[in-house]
Amino acid sequence: MDHASRVYESILEMLPSEQNPSPLVRLNRLTPEGSELWAKLEWMNPFGSVKDRAASALIEAMERDGRLAPGRSIVEPTSGNTGLSLAAIAAVKGYGMRAVVPNKVPLEKKALLKLAGAELDVINDNLCPSPGMGDGAIGMARTHAKAQPDRYVMPNQYENRANVEAHIRTTGPEIWRQTQGKITHLFTSLGTCGTVTGCATFLKQQNPRVKIIAVQPSEGHDVPGIRNKNELHVTKLYDESLIDEVIEIDFERAYTGALELARHEGLLAGPSSGLIFEGARVVASREPVGMGVMIFCDNIFKYMSSMLKHLPALKEGTEA
Amino acid sequence: MSGYADTNVLVSTDWVKANLGRPGIRLVEVDVDTKAFDAGHIKGAVGFNWQTQLQDQVRRDIPTKAEFERLLSQAGVSNADTVILYGDNNNWFAAYAFWLFKLYGHKDVRLMNGGRAKWLAEDDKELTVEPTRVTPTTYSASEPDLSLRALVADVLAAVKTRSANLVDVRSPDEFSGKVIAPPGMTETAQRAGHIPGARSVPWASAVQKDGTFKSIDELREIYLKGAAVDPARPTIAYCRIGERSSHTWFVLRYLLGLKDVKNYDGSWTEYGSMVGVPIER
């Protein structure tokens, strides 16, 4: 495998690692004076998002402990990205894949999952906020795994430590190396929290003064993949002690932020990146950010229906 | 030890596991998500579809006595069986089914505390996709016990005379009239607000984080003290279509032991659509 020539025997060789990091790109026009912001472009991973890291680690962990073997299938609740990475890797390795997604997930993502060969269950999640354990997508995935244990295995990205370890092993070291240890701030979102917990664990070990800033959408948001802090009870991977600050941003700015990134930086980033960028901008306008790294989880293409909904002006002039 | 007024209406998930397959015990799953049962259910359970089996398919009404008898006969339920109901969404529709069983005079019916989600969360509890083989019975129901059911006339009388506790179990936004129904719901009403004199006690007030019911002391505090439900008076619980209110009806009638509690199954989709009735916001 030769990352310099970029010639590969299998798509899986393109998975990110310290030797094959996702790109780190500087923002040159939208950064407030006196700060430096860099975007880590996770959509450059082979299946298009940060979740390639968790998905490959989850599959490897299940192969190692024997729960996953040819002839068996993966079942997982997902807002789309994890499912897509899992489905693609499963296709390469010859496993089946069943994705359980909340109805709110945009159509592009549902269609992409089917395209990658996943069987799809669409669930009316958040029917009405009920206390405690949701039924929802997680419940349905768990139902399949419990009812057909000889057929399905559920990696459970919300509880599985392999999700965190993927970022301790890859994302964290990549950032440390790419910034030559100069990173001062890390900006991430909160989903399963694998990214934030893994990166923070690694980076704080290198330099405890690196500030970890989590950016969350305001309540009632519809940004797939990420959560507001009060929706975090579903994940066991959230470790508050590693996070210096949680910044809340009006969720509409996830979409306007994405638009600005495209128009002024040429970064075709998705809404969760737009939100992270807006959070970084708030911090940078308050204090100098020496070298801030933002995790841009995926790009905009699979969110066009959401973008059109939130920014109807994009539709104007698109028909003869 | 529970301290609940009626100690024979609730079983734990552990009890269900320990009694799986015992003759005379019938498990019935009732979910909001009608796909959940086929994806996996407790061994030996039959599934009822609330949309097609637990309401009349022509009129807006509960199933008739004959329809209920046919349903239970085909499900292999005998009059002497102990029926254990469970379902998703904290037993919303399981509680609605419980109400129907009581209405039609079934002697021994119980809810599995914590519902489907608690069973799912416990590692030692199994599910299956195997269809349950049933031997049809000849079930015979009693005439409906209307002391458990409020019709709109009962509600209007209660509004007029202020003689009953009215408990609105919907979300605060539905109660205040900010929304007519939770987002995405197909059954709604013409007007938003609540029945005059009703107290707002959202259904979820009755359950803990794991979906099981709160202790008797907490329930007394919430309903009798906090919401000032007077046990000496009749009580009517309502929601939007009568399923969340079945859950609260269960709490008031069986856990707190109030003597006269009715579930208003017409609920807001009926009341909030009537011409000329008083509404508060």
Ligand SMILES: Cc1ncc(COP(=O)(O)O)c(C=O)c1O
């Ligand atoms: C678009 C997007 N952004 C952010 C995240 C959050 O990452 P994590 O789950 O590691 O917290 C996800 C994860 O699902 C995602 O799909």
